[in-house]
Amino acid sequence: AALNGFQIDVQLNIMSFLSPQDLCHLGCTSCYWRAAVQDPLLWRYFLLRDLPSWTSIDWKSLPDEEIFIKAFSEVSDNALYDYMAAYKRSCPQGRRSLKSSRPRYGTVTSFLQSLVTQAEPRFAMFGPGLEQLDNSLVQKMMTCPEILLVAGLPHRQIHGIGSGVSFQFNNNQKFNIVTLYSTTSVERRRAREEQAVAVNKMFYQENSTVGNQQAMHYSVIAQVRKVCEVVDGFIYVANAEAHREHDRQEELARILAMVDPALGPPNRPLLVLSCVSHIGVERIPCVYVAHQLQLNLLHQPWMMQDTVAATLDGLLNGIEWLLEEANYKSAH
Numbered sequence: 001a002a003l004n005g006f007q008i009d010v011q012l013n014i015m016s017f018l019s020p021q022d023l024c025h026l027g028c029t030s031c032y033w034r035a036a037v038q039d040p041l042l043w044r045y046f047l048l049r050d051l052p053s054w055t056s057i058d059w060k061s062l063p064d065e066e067i068f069i070k071a072f073s074e075v076s077d078n079a080l081y082d083y084m085a086a087y088k089r090s091c092p093q094g095r096r097s098l099k100s101s102r103p104r105y106g107t108v109t110s111f112l113q114s115l116v117t118q119a120e121p122r123f124a125m126f127g128p129g130l131e132q133l134d135n136s137l138v139q140k141m142m143t144c145p146e147i148l149l150v151a152g153l154p155h156r157q158i159h160g161i162g163s164g165v166s167f168q169f170n171n172n173q174k175f176n177i178v179t180l181y182s183t184t185s186v187e188r189r190r191a192r193e194e195q196a197v198a199v200n201k202m203f204y205q206e207n208s209t210v211g212n213q214q215a216m217h218y219s220v221i222a223q224v225r226k227v228c229e230v231v232d233g234f235i236y237v238a239n240a241e242a243h244r245e246h247d248r249q250e251e252l253a254r255i256l257a258m259v260d261p262a263l264g265p266p267n268r269p270l271l272v273l274s275c276v277s278h279i280g281v282e283r284i285p286c287v288y289v290a291h292q293l294q295l296n297l298l299h300q301p302w303m304m305q306d307t308v309a310a311t312l313d314g315l316l317n318g319i320e321w322l323l324e325e326a327n328y329k330s331a332h
Helices: 002-015 020-027 031-036 040-053 083-090 092-101 104-116 137-142 185-193 222-230 248-258 286-292 315-330
Strands: 056-058 122-126 149-152 165-169 173-179 203-210 213-220 233-239 270-276 302-308
Touching (some): 040 286, 056 092, 056 286, 083 092, 122 222, 122 248, 137 165, 173 315, 213 248, 233 248
Parallel strands (some): 122 173, 122 233, 233 270
Antiparallel strands (some): 056 302, 149 165, 203 213
């Protein structure tokens, strides 16, 4: 028995040097290797090793928080967590292979609808990453035509807010972003200089009780409410810089206020940009930020994408997903 245990340990150690993709190919060669490569200890190692490097995650692929807080030896209903399935579902390669799960006629329907309707999809963008970072994401979006082309400047349509800026994605589809700041530009600049938190005037807090505890609950002011009622989706810019303090519970409460089903269709997509100022800043991995924000509590499709404000790295990947989701929802 001791010899068999030693042989298993050696085998697992050798397999840990292979890539997850190589292991999947190896498992296709025989019944023996199929059983061997499914070892949960091995896939837990791969999952915990690789997920900090993944630059995006979504509502279908976010691994359970249990993998971080539970020891491997803990079981549920006499069964170990299926780390292999979680890895294949969450890793970028696995998500790309599942991307085409929608029926082909959905794409055709969306294309035909885009020919009939002239309106640009409109998205509300908000969040602390718009205001707290050393580099301005919005300013970069406005001045970087080789990445994102400005197709139209603001003109008043929504009372007190404006219609936002129109952009053109890949020289093809136009879309509109209404940027919502927490307060005035002077107050935001002062808060950045003093490294303080500006008072957010977009929301007002309401008292609510869950059980015996006071719960944090926000509602949006009237002008923001008008925006939420007409947009096709939301962009939340999260601050992912590791050296800063973050109140994720308050952030979640404000996200929930914006996507409140009482303000519009409940299935409008949410793109979360996990943003840092520039490439040299240490970032919190997007999977960790998704758990900190408890995005699993949301009921609509969401995606989190690592983004760099100074270079717009990752932005187009997120915009592409958001446009696909918005077009799909409008066609069904």
